[in-house]
Amino acid sequence: MPRATSDGVSIHYEREAGDGDPVVFVQGLGYGRWMWRWQREAVADDHEVLAPDTRGTGRSEAGLPPVVSRLPRMLRAPLLLKLFGYSIADLAADLEAVLADAGVGRAHLVGASMGGMVAQRYAIEYDRAASLTLCCTSHGGPDAVPVPEETREHIFDVPKGATERETIRHRMRPAFTERFTNRNPHLMDRIVEWRLEQDASDPAREAQAAAVAGFDESDRVHRIRVPTLVVHGTADRVVPVANGRLLAEKIPGARLVEFEGGSHLFFVEEADRVNERLRSFLADAGRSGRRRRATA
Template sequence: MPRAMREGVSIYYERDGNDDGDPVVFLQDVGAGRWTWRWQREAVADEYEAVAPDSRGTGRSDADLPPLVSRLPGPLRTPLVLKAAGYSVEELAADLEAVLEDASVSGAHLVGAGLGGAVAQQYAVDYSRAATLTLCGTTHGGGDAVPIPDEARDHLVASAGTDRKRIRKRMRPVFTERFTNRNPHLLDRIVEWRREQDASDPAREAQATALLEFDAGDRLDEIRVPTLVVHGTDDRVIPVENGRLLAETLTDSRLELVDGGSHFTFVENATRVNEVLLSFLEERG
């Protein structure tokens, strides 16, 4: 099991697929495990190697949170984490650099959703290994961005533990009701994947802090690599206007809007997103 170490924190990652050329690196959203990218990892496997790190605090990676924070009950812990004990996108990007260094990767196609998309942007600004970016349902943050709705913010930090009903309830904003109603068996599987792979409640809150405080608006001109922006038009977590803002501001970008797509449009509309991603990698990779 490969692991990268950074300042005493162990970051787990997986590698699979074809190891020719630059790998595709998948970066998760707040609290979400590697399961979120299973459809895309399968899609790229014939042509590319896939690298899938567990974000700090997720899955098999260390959380590196103060022990007291993790022991506090949710009502006391959440405001403390959000104000003083959360992660930053800068340190998550530094974790990614440690993974790519450990894996001897000199160039990588970064694919990130939500928080993972913020990490990809920050990485492209701070480090030199990004060959392309694919930004799914994400934002550049700051005052110019359209804010995350209050209801979605509440769901980002809602405690669920391993309780199946609470996990299912917390997932509501990331999928459309149509998808949820038509795919009950898949939703059952996703709940089990989340119980196994997702971040603990304290780590989810720390990751949410990183996304909520992220602001790369005045540094987007430093991102010079080709960028694909994918956004569902019915994203209830990060409004679609943020995808349009990214595409308008980035120097070399392509915008793909998924009509009726949710925040997790890469799950709901995996076939469409896979086609767009593979086309982009072939053309710009």
């Protein structure tokens, strides 16, 4: 069970052997490694795969003050937002610790939502990124289109008396299309179980939310100089598609692929189509990297 240490926090990661350049999958806010299971399977034949647990998620430590974590949410959440929460810089440093521990010199980063923010920050601050695939994410800052208030309330305000499973279903409803959830009841049941097993605790989730709230790379994303694929669903109710368009405009040479009618978790709902795009992009990025190294 490999682990890296970042600023005193133990970060767990999974590693699957493969012949090609490593691909690293970085999760969204509160989500466990389960969210990438379809993409991990799709690239495993051609690439080594690394899947870290974001701090506070899965088997990684949260690194939060115990006293704060034990407080009621009404007292805890403001403290985590203003004083004790994470930053995207913290999470990018965790990623660097994982890649260093794994002995990875160059890796393709695939990040969704908050994970896409971590990937952006990482590509700007560190030198191991070979390419970026940025799903349903934003560069943050004043130009970014915020999470709609209705969605925010759905994610963070849970009906009183709801069970743990009911809470999970309530929170993730805006991330899927109703058509998908209605047609895949058994899969939704499995996702609830995966989330119970792997997702962040409430305090860690709130600490991750603080990282997202404070993120702003709008003035620096133009510094990204690796092949970049921006992928977004046009019906994303969590991170509106305008954010993907802004990202693609600001990152030099970025490709933008929109999935018409796609939800926030479009890469789960339309896994086959997304995987085809991802494999093609990774192959192109790998060839470009080899050409650059050959002429260096």
